[in-house]
Amino acid sequence: MPRRVLLIEDNVDIRESMSELLTDLGIEVTVAIDGPSGLAKLLKEPPDVALVDVGLPGLDGYEVARQARAGGCSVTLIALTGYSGPEAKAKAEQAGFNKHLVKPVRIDELTRLIQNSN
Secondary structure, eight states, rough: OOOOOEEEOOHHHHHHHHHHHHHTTOOOOEEESSHHHHHHHHHSSOOEEEEESSSSSSHHHHHHHHHHHHTTTOOOEEESSSOOOOOHHHHHHHOOSSSSSSSOOOOOHHHHHHHHOO
């Protein structure tokens, strides 16, 4: 059974290429272009996994994660960011993310996380 993924990404090139790639792998993908619309989709119809860019307009990805968790959302949240290192990872975990991936994301690692999420 394909996994349902919500991709919240404001960069059109990244959003389209990642969405196409995941769709080609048999994953059902829904997209949002900013923090507020992504949070609304996350709370209204929770996917199996949400891939959330941390540098979003409206609400940044950290705030999306915090508000999703506060709203009772228990889906797997994966932060997509250009920031690496222990401080960036700790900030993502404190916001409520399950995983922290640094861009550019390795597709094999991403698909493994999606398929193995609970």
